[in-house]
Amino acid sequence: MSEALLDKGYEPHEVEARWYRYWLENKLFAAKDRDGEREAFSIVIPPPNVTGKLHMGHALNNTLQDILCRYQRLCGKNVLWMPGTDHAGIATQNVVEKQLASEGKSRDDLGRDAFIDRVWEWRKEYGGAIIHQLQRLGASCDWDRERFTMDEGLSRAVRKVFVRLYEEGLIYKGHYLINWCPRCHTALADLEVEHEEKASFLYHIAYPLTDGSGSLVVATTRPETLFGDTAVALHPEDERYADLSCASVKLPLTDREIPVIRDSYVDREFGTGCLKVTPAHDPNDFELGIKHGLEQIKAIDDDGRMNAHAGPFAGLDRFVARERAVAELEKQGLLVKKEDLTHSVGHCYRCKTVVEPNLSLQWFVKVGPLADKALKAVEEGKTRIYPENWTKTYYEWMRNIRDWCISRQIWWGHRIPAWTCEDCGRLLVLEADPETCPDCGGTALTQESDVLDTWFSSALWPFSTMGWPEKTDLLKTFYPTSVLVTGFDILFFWVARMMMMGTHFMDEVPFKDVYIHALVRDAEGKKMSKSLGNVIDPLEVIEKYGTDAFRFTLTSFAAMGRDIKLSEERVEGYRHFINKLWNAARFSLMHLDQAYDSFDPKAISLPDQWILSRLHSVGAQAQQALDTYRFNDAASILYRFVWNEFCDWYLEAIKPILFGKSGDAAMRATKGVLYRVISDTLILLHPIVPFVTEEIWEKLPGGRGSIMEADFPTLNWDNQRLAYSPEAEVSMEFVIELVTGVRNIRGEMNLSPAQALNALFHTDNPFQKEMLTQHQDLMKLLARLDTLDVMPVGERPRASATSIVSGSALYVLLEGVLDFAKEVERLDKAMAKVDKELGGIAAKLENSGFVDKAPEPVVKKVKAQYEELVEKRAQLLANRDRIAGMV
């Protein structure tokens, strides 16, 4: 027995490392490709970036997934949690370039092939970091199946998808205005641009009319783009310009003349109602330029510097050029006005550089048809989004979607499978690298230098990881996946695109449910960020408080649709819970010298019946909560059960039985119940706190293997032995009410727990009489009473404090000890409470509308409450007056 004893305090670190190793070695996370019997359950992990370091978002995201996976395994399902990482094109390239820079080199010094080798090297060395961190979190992924978005199989899937979309006319190449990051030197998709409100200026600049009759004043926030202007636009019905006869203006700081055009696109209310048109550097102007056949002049180069079109400003950075140009315009008297204006400026989501709208040749996905399918799938309920209000956001986005720019001018990523024949100019888009041109037989084929947007490959993740385009058993068993768990920040980047690709290529949605969780913020509700210095490192938290405490904290705060404000104190609070559980187990183990795997239902005590009944309800509630993604509910249901019911009442109540005061048969029965309850409680808790539950499970006698292989308790409720018992709950509630009454008197009277007390209970109620005789010892123990006598309602004892229990009076005899004034005060307080409740209920009953219209059971219930309170009040008053008379 002594060897089974647990240490006094729970020590997480050694336990966590040991069990994680055990689970891996015994393949307890492994899914079966095919399983004829068990139902399948699958989740694909949102692949963290290889450059990633575990942050709070990952911690929450993966804790929730792990809870679901572990829960479903306990429910007997064949569970696949597919792990992997994302190559994260721009992010990873940036990291490696930085590393090169510290060696004084650039990627161009290495050349494309050598650079890519270098990235792979980097990945080999550091790419596993995030995986190890997920393992510290307890993530039960099927690690043998780990995938990477750049590995061979996934690359094949990417090519296949690209070629098919191209052949279906859903991928095209063209010159369009895209968002350009001058630092990363690549195009970005609209989504990859972060807009931020910035204080800036609106410059009013005079463009002289060529006939010398004056000038047109345009308003712009980006004066440096004027070198790319190819027109000035007015609204056709703008009366201010109705008389204008001159059809062209002279572009300031240049020798060019540009036309004046009319278009209703121009907003007459804004600025001067006169718009400068720069088709190569502004998306609206681009459209306008096409409509009016305007020339497209690029004045800003890909590195963000002005080019030859800017004359004397050529070579200057765009922002320097802005200042210089404004100064020059002012000198020439062409700057009419400079006013304050805050407007939103786009930044690169990777490096935060201000993006430049730029004209270039790029590849695009025509998303309309794909979005239609993805939209319909959710409308038809094939995929359900939780919490539901995100569906609306999803719909909005899908309905207003624009074509997706997928080419990136970087090296790290899936190179676009398109080649140009140098001889005949033919463009080839193929899955396999071509040797010769099918048209002219030429062998000088040049592959596109661009790579694909990282999100292109992650859009295929749910099926590419399962072996698509092969028809694998894995796909057959696990696709569509059961649920996708993710944060809302990548709803569009990732979830929406998986929906498009999944419905298009698999003819089936990628997941049945999408659970969108909150963001983890700091204690003040601010987003955690390096620049604010408010980042809490999950690994440090784990180090300090243990993984289970951390996981329980995240789970408790993971209410649907609400952000989590995390601080260390909160984790500390839940560490107490882990410790409480540990100590409860320690106590139990002192009495469980063997596996008590059965008990005699006839020999069990009231607390036994009660705790079994409670376990039954709590198990059902926990199951319900987990089935509906109400993680915080599951956590709090179990927390309260373990602490406030199992520890506070049950363990205290069975102590005399365990110490042999009720005989051997009773002891055996109670040990059986204790064994059962603690076992089931551990299983219920295991999905949330896997380590401590496994550790305790192992120490329990019986040698039942890993807790991961146990059955979730609700699967096999044995109704004979373990059923919901309202009678037992009512009885135990009576005991609790009585005991609490005594404790209240003790507390309010400042009587030490050591002080011996005697009590009388006056009742004519048969049930109560029965309770008092049957469970007298139990009540005496819990209330620390020397004697507790029951007698018919009669004369009240003299010096006693009163507590009303279920309408009957309990008298705690305090001869020589009672402070009469204090007792009167206490009873007054109790009465005031009753009066307050009574007030509301009486008003309700006097309202004829309520009595007539409210449903029968409700009225009945309220009436019963009323009777009870009236009785209670009368009792209190009688006793109060009696004591008052003795002062």
Next chain:
RNA sequence: GGGCGAAUAGCUCAGCUGGGAGAGCAACGGCCUUACAAGCCGUGGGUCACAGGUUCGAUCCCUGUUUCGCCCACCA
């Protein structure tokens, strides 16, 4: 400009389809009662943001207002 969400105890938050306001932490008082002082027992504390409406009845449903947060959007 559109959309979404939040406002409940000193703090952080629950409160599922309308029927007597809850938890944790903090505070206060008392306890080292042989699993646990990371503990035990007890106590206090809320016009459920504001104003209307629907209803017999509203923290919950509807309308409006205020404050805060987020997302989306090509108005220079």
